Amino acid sequence: MQSLLDNITNNTFLLAALMLLSACSAHQPILTEVETKAKAPRYVYENDGIFGTPPNIIEAKQIFTLSDQQIEDFLDFINAPEQSGIDLHQRVYNYLENSTDQFSYRGKTHIASKALNLDEGNCLSLAILTTALAKLAKIEIRYQLIDSSPVFAKGDDVVERGVHVRSKLFREESAEDHKAGAFHFFGSGLIVDYFPSDTKRFLGNLTKQQFIARYYRNLAIEFLQSKDYSKSYWYTLKSFEFAPTAPDGINLMAVIYKRVGKDQFAEEIYKYGIAISGNKLSLLKNYRYLLEEQNRHAEARKIRNAITSYNDPSPFSWLNLADAALSAGDAKEAYWYYKKAVELAPYLQYGYLGLAKVFFSQGEYDKTEEMLLSAKERNYAHANDGLYAAKLSALAEIQNR
Numbered sequence: 001m002q003s004l005l006d007n008i009t010n011n012t013f014l015l016a017a018l019m020l021l022s023a024c025s026a027h028q029p030i031l032t033e034v035e036t037k038a039k040a041p042r043y044v045y046e047n048d049g050i051f052g053t054p055p056n057i058i059e060a061k062q063i064f065t066l067s068d069q070q071i072e073d074f075l076d077f078i079n080a081p082e083q084s085g086i087d088l089h090q091r092v093y094n095y096l097e098n099s100t101d102q103f104s105y106r107g108k109t110h111i112a113s114k115a116l117n118l119d120e121g122n123c124l125s126l127a128i129l130t131t132a133l134a135k136l137a138k139i140e141i142r143y144q145l146i147d148s149s150p151v152f153a154k155g156d157d158v159v160e161r162g163v164h165v166r167s168k169l170f171r172e173e174s175a176e177d178h179k180a181g182a183f184h185f186f187g188s189g190l191i192v193d194y195f196p197s198d199t200k201r202f203l204g205n206l207t208k209q210q211f212i213a214r215y216y217r218n219l220a221i222e223f224l225q226s227k228d229y230s231k232s233y234w235y236t237l238k239s240f241e242f243a244p245t246a247p248d249g250i251n252l253m254a255v256i257y258k259r260v261g262k263d264q265f266a267e268e269i270y271k272y273g274i275a276i277s278g279n280k281l282s283l284l285k286n287y288r289y290l291l292e293e294q295n296r297h298a299e300a301r302k303i304r305n306a307i308t309s310y311n312d313p314s315p316f317s318w319l320n321l322a323d324a325a326l327s328a329g330d331a332k333e334a335y336w337y338y339k340k341a342v343e344l345a346p347y348l349q350y351g352y353l354g355l356a357k358v359f360f361s362q363g364e365y366d367k368t369e370e371m372l373l374s375a376k377e378r379n380y381a382h383a384n385d386g387l388y389a390a391k392l393s394a395l396a397e398i399q400n401r
Contacts, residue, residue, distance in 0.1 A: 050230075050233075050260060051229065051230040051233040051234065052230045054234045055230075055231055055234055057216075057234065057235065057238050058111065060212050060242070062111065063111050063112065063128055063212065063215055064111070064112050064128060064131050064132040064135060065111065065112060065113055065132065066112055066113045066116065066132050066136075067113050067117075070113060070116055070117075071136060073099075074095060074133060074136060075136065077091075077094075077095045077098070077099075078091040078092065078095060078137060087171050087172065088137050088138075088139050088171075088172045089134075089137075089139050089169040089170055089171050089172060089189060089190055090171075090190065091137065092130070092133050092134060092137050092139065092169055093169060093190045093192065095133065096129075096130060096133065096192060099116070100116075100119060100126075100129075102119055103119050103120060103121075103126065104119065104120045105120070105121075105122065105123075106120045106121055106122060107122055107222075108120075108121060108122060108125070108222070109121065109122055109124050109125055109128075109215060109218040109219055109222065110125040110128070111128060112128050112129045112131070112132035112133075113132075115128060115129045116129055122164075122218070123164035123165050123166065123193070124164075124165050124214060124215060124218055126167075126192065126193075127143060127165050127166065127167040127192070127211070128215065130167045130169065130192045131167065131211075134167075134169055138172075139169060139170060139171075139172050140169075140170040140172075141167055141168065141169055141170065142167070142168050142170070142189075142205060142206075143165055143166070143167055143168075143205065143206040143207075143208075143210075143211045144165070144166050144167075144168060144202060144203075144204070144205055144206065145164075145165060145202075145203040145204050145205070145206055146164055146165070146166055146193075146202060146203060165206065165211065165214065166191060166192060166193040167191075167192045167193075168189045168190065168191050168192070169189050169190045169192060170188070170189040171188045171189060203316055209242040209243060210242070210243050210246065212242045213239040213240075213241075213242035213243035213246055213249065214239075214248075215239075216235045216236070216238045216239035216242070217235070217236065217239045217246075217248060217249055217252060219231075219235045220232045220233075220235035220236040220239065220252060220256075221252065223235060224252070224255065224256065224259070227259075229256055229259055229260055232252075232256050233253075233256050236249060236252050236253050236256060237253075245273075245276050245277060247273060247277045247279050247280070247282055247283055248282075250269060250270075250272070250273035250277065250283065251273070251282060251283060251286055253269055254266040254267075254269040254270050254273070254286065254290075255286075257269065258290070263290065263294065266290060267287070267290060270283055270286060270287035270290065271287070274287065279312075279317070280310065281307065281310060281312055281317050281318075281320075281321055282320070282321070284303055284306055284307050284310070285307060285321055285324070287303055288300050288303040288304060288307070291303060307321075308336075313344060314344075315340075315341040315342075315344040315345035315348060315350075315351065316341075318337045318338075318340040318341040318344065319337070319338070319341045319350050319351065319354065321337045322334045322335075322336075322337030322338045322340075322341060322351075322354050323354065325337060326354065326357060326358065326361075331358050331361050331362060334354065334357075334358050335355065335358045338351050338354035338355045338358060339351070339355070341354070342355070347378060348378060349375040349376070349378040349379050350375075352371045352372075352374040352375035352378065353371070353372070353375040355367075355371040356368045356371035356372045356375060359371060360395075365395060365398060365399050366399075368395060369392065369395055369396075369399075372388060372391060372392055372395065373392070375388065376388040376392075
């Protein structure tokens with residue numbers, strides 16, 4: 001029956017975000033605190049043998065490289081007579097559309113040349129490939145962080161969130177644009193994504209530095225999932241060169257230390273992240289998990305109160321917490337967070353849909369129907385009207401049994 005309310009959209013891309021924790025054993029790391037040039041505190045992790053020597057990690061500039069043959073093929077395409085008169089950003093888009101029409105989604109993160117050669121990769125791989133082509137064409141590219149409809153996949157103690165990266169190619173300004181008296185809207189562009197969908201939630205723009213950091217974190221997560229904690233550590237550390245205070249990176253490092261049995265240092269890392277991060281919600285929640293696992297319930301309640309009183313005006317932050325709580329089986333907490341999202345943005349469908357999932361899990365089918373109808377009313381693009389109708393019909397069958 002739970003599948004009735006799962007996957008309101010099929011266009012979901014999983015980019016791992018660690019939310020739950022477990023432990024193993026190892027030696028003691030050395031942890032010191034220093035000041036960055038911006039005078040924001042950060043941690044420096046000094047390996048004392050736990051994680052071994054650093055592996056040969058690819059440098060950032062190599063992420064976006066293509067082979068000589070790939071470069072030649074691309075330049076031949078965009079310079080072909082049939083492409084003349086077409087804006088450069090459209091030519092790049094056309095090349096992607098033509099050369100990656102069989103591009104298949106896989107969970108692996110690849111550099112540009114490998115993604116093009118294998119014709120596969122995750123959302124970040126596609127954005128990396130697009131970046132390499134945009135660089136060759138000398139056009140501007142930017143990155144956006146997107147949260148798909150709340151969908152989670154759980155494996156071991158890692159919960160993957162429906163968050164992914166997409167890129168946007170911008171139109172190159174021409175001489176005509178600068179003629180006296182000419183009026184033109186600048187900044188027009190083309191979105192490069194797997195399956196465009198109205199159900200996706202725009203979370204914000206990513207800088208080039210944040211984008212590169214995400215590449216290293218993706219690989220760190222892949223190593224974590226395969227229990228290669230040494231490489232996971234070193235790749236996370238590499239990500240800090242580009243985004244030293246990113247909450248996702250801090251969360252990830254805390255998880256790594258916890259996996260090797262160093263809860264004390266995981267706790268220090270959480271405290272540090274909470275102190276310096278602009279987005280504290282996921283750090284607070286994970287720190288609370290750590291405290292509860294150690295039966296430090298009084299301290300955990302204080303963190304719970306801090307989460308409750310936290311002033312985050314974004315409904316998507318609360319939706320992410322709610323989705324994680326529901327995936328972890330905590331319907332009571334999920335209910336509270338979904339309610340918070342609805343209060344902040346009563347015009348969005350997602351909070352109501354989440355509440356429907358909570359009520360369905362508790363067998364409260366009348367309330368489930370009420371929330372589904374509320375979500376359907378706010379499905380302004382009507383992209384999922386058919387899915388809502390199917391779910392309401394299936395729910396009616398359950399209620400009439």
